[in-house]
Amino acid sequence: xxxxxxxxxxxxxxxxxxxxxxxxxxxxxxxxxxxxxxxxxxxxxxxxxxxxxxxxxxxxxxxxxxxxxxxxxxxxxxxxxxxxxxxxxxxxxxxxxxxxxxxxxxxxxxxxxxxxxxxxxxxxxxxxxxxxxxxxxxxxxxxxxxxxxxxxxxxxxxxxxxxxxxxxxxxxxxxxxxxxxxxxxxxxxxxxxxxxxxxxxxxxxxxxxxxxxxxxxxxxxxxxxxxxxxxxxxxxxxxxxxxxxxxxxxxxxxxxxxxxxxxxxxxxxxxxxxxxxxxxxxxxxxxxxxxxxxxxxxxxxxxxxxxx
Amino acid sequence: xxxxxxxxxxxxxxxxxxxxxxxxxxxxxxxxxxxxxxxxxxxxxxxxxxxxxxxxxxxxxxxxxxxxxxxxxxxxxxxxxxxxxxxxxxxxxxxxxxxxxxxxxxxxxxxxxxxxxxxxxxxxxxxxxxxxxxxxxxxxxxxxxxxxxxxxxxxxxxxxxxxxxxxxxxxxxxxxxxxxxxxxxxxxxxxxxxxxxxxxxxxxxxxxxxxxxxxxxxxxxxxxxxxxxxxxxxxxxxxxxxxxxxxxxxxxxxxxxxxxxxxxxxxxxxxxxxxxxxxxxxxxxxxxxxxxxxxxxxxxxxxxxxxx
Numbered sequence: 001x002x003x004x005x006x007x008x009x010x011x012x013x014x015x016x017x018x019x020x021x022x023x024x025x026x027x028x029x030x031x032x033x034x035x036x037x038x039x040x041x042x043x044x045x046x047x048x049x050x051x052x053x054x055x056x057x058x059x060x061x062x063x064x065x066x067x068x069x070x071x072x073x074x075x076x077x078x079x080x081x082x083x084x085x086x087x088x089x090x091x092x093x094x095x096x097x098x099x100x101x102x103x104x105x106x107x108x109x110x111x112x113x114x115x116x117x118x119x120x121x122x123x124x125x126x127x128x129x130x131x132x133x134x135x136x137x138x139x140x141x142x143x144x145x146x147x148x149x150x151x152x153x154x155x156x157x158x159x160x161x162x163x164x165x166x167x168x169x170x171x172x173x174x175x176x177x178x179x180x181x182x183x184x185x186x187x188x189x190x191x192x193x194x195x196x197x198x199x200x201x202x203x204x205x206x207x208x209x210x211x212x213x214x215x216x217x218x219x220x221x222x223x224x225x226x227x228x229x230x231x232x233x234x235x236x237x238x239x240x241x242x243x244x245x246x247x248x249x250x251x252x253x254x255x256x257x258x259x260x261x262x263x264x265x266x267x268x269x270x271x272x273x274x275x276x277x278x279x280x281x282x283x284x285x286x287x288x289x290x291x292x293x294x295x296x297x298x299x300x301x302x303x304x305x306x307x308x
Numbered sequence: 309x310x311x312x313x314x315x316x317x318x319x320x321x322x323x324x325x326x327x328x329x330x331x332x333x334x335x336x337x338x339x340x341x342x343x344x345x346x347x348x349x350x351x352x353x354x355x356x357x358x359x360x361x362x363x364x365x366x367x368x369x370x371x372x373x374x375x376x377x378x379x380x381x382x383x384x385x386x387x388x389x390x391x392x393x394x395x396x397x398x399x400x401x402x403x404x405x406x407x408x409x410x411x412x413x414x415x416x417x418x419x420x421x422x423x424x425x426x427x428x429x430x431x432x433x434x435x436x437x438x439x440x441x442x443x444x445x446x447x448x449x450x451x452x453x454x455x456x457x458x459x460x461x462x463x464x465x466x467x468x469x470x471x472x473x474x475x476x477x478x479x480x481x482x483x484x485x486x487x488x489x490x491x492x493x494x495x496x497x498x499x500x501x502x503x504x505x506x507x508x509x510x511x512x513x514x515x516x517x518x519x520x521x522x523x524x525x526x527x528x529x530x531x532x533x534x535x536x537x538x539x540x541x542x543x544x545x546x547x548x549x550x551x552x553x554x555x556x557x558x559x560x561x562x563x564x565x566x567x568x569x570x571x572x573x574x575x576x577x578x579x580x581x582x583x584x585x586x587x588x589x590x591x592x593x594x595x596x597x598x599x600x601x602x603x604x605x606x607x608x609x610x611x612x613x614x615x616x
Contacts, residue, residue: 023348023447024450028453029352029382029517029518030352030383030386030441030443031351031352032350032445032450033348033351034348034349035343037345040331040342041340041341041343041349041442042338042340043338043341043394043427043440043442044339044394045394045427045428045429045438046396046429047396047398047429047431048431049431049433049434050433052431052432053431074337074338075337075338077337077338078340080338084351086352086440088353088354088396088438090355090357090436118351119353120353121354121438123355123356123357123360124357124360125357125359125360125436126357126433126436128398128436130353130355130396130429130438132353132394132440134349134351137340139331139342142331142340144336145336145337210337211337226336
């Protein structure tokens, strides 16, 4: 019986599905999970297509790592504690080196996020990766985009714009002479970090939260629309990395921080008295009204798959 | 701001996510679900790629319907009660007629399965549909492939081979003069039914269960391997529909029943004294040992994406 597909799945992806929540892992018709008592489940799914979401030159380990982190970032935005993930992998053909490398990147990302791989699907076709992630929060504590209030401070984790610079370097649209800075920026694009621990801390205090995948202005726009508020962003407050500032002029750095996607930092709103978590920056304010305002208009705003 | 992608999702897929378990539906970073107390969650994901899993001529409503039912069938095989589903849709381009038709088929399938659509993702790329389904069972009652015991009876729901005949008609490899029979067979391929209600009834009595997606022999092989038993199938006992028997010679009908996939019926094992559920047929027996035996060897066995 020709069972190469099953063999692939078995060889690379079985046996990782250990975890306190896992009742049944890979290998049956479905996985079975225990959700902690009193918790609600959060679930999200994200597809990355070669040539649309990532360059054909992106190495397989990074394709896997980014795909899983991008999905996990949605859990972080809800404040969810990680439970498990599933992978749907569509591959154009079986290449002997590709799958082991992809598998290594996926393993690292599942280990870093503590998401047990409990299921998936392998099919033949043009390269695309769909990752489904599951997490949980106490029943009343998950964050949404909808709770921002006039007077709240707009805050962001980490630094912005690095991923856009890293993508520009990978696409050979930007040359950075300092090899250490270039590496750092490319790594920020290829190996983003889902802010799961920060998200879990924020679920007790933030009024709204979203992860920055489409770009700061676009994602702030989603919060403003869902919350029915206006949001003002002060471009002089944007947290920019030393590597980014050393590599491009300030206006370009600010534009990437405002409109570049793929940073996977958390954007959230805090009521007046709540202290700012470590590593986070206040970049604006929530007002009554609607829409986004900023003292600076970058050339491209946000990311839309069908509009490109 | 170009937000055609968000608009597509909003227009067609929002507002369906009603359901007793849904705490937060489409439109945020993740959905939130309540899992019934004392239950464990079952989750499965399935990808269908145009040209691999379905013909390019398959109408969009049927692409959607089949994809959701194929995924829901995995829940049926676990004995799970339906909770929710997510859709990841990759589309080559925005066609004005395609998405409304796809959406209609998806809506019908979610209504028939009682799976609330709570999330998803729309991306640009070669047509592929990934459906993730969630269900739940009492903590100790989900079925697996692994519990079949020597002496158990091997049983199957419904009738087998119709979907393979329907696919052959669609692919113009088979001509059936009787239009009613042809329609019936094509519909069995294009609009399969996930046996969710039967699965829930079986979870109290079956020792093992799987859905028939790869073909009877292949899927029985999975049960035999997971359970560490031998399974014998008697080809004269296979349940064949009148439409199938009227359309092809008996050996072809039996071959399709044994090796054709896509039927999405349930294959399960019952201990000696448990009565056979209505609409099901005993087709073989579980023995000590390993592997599958059958009095008939069809030309092709099972389905493997990378082996085709």
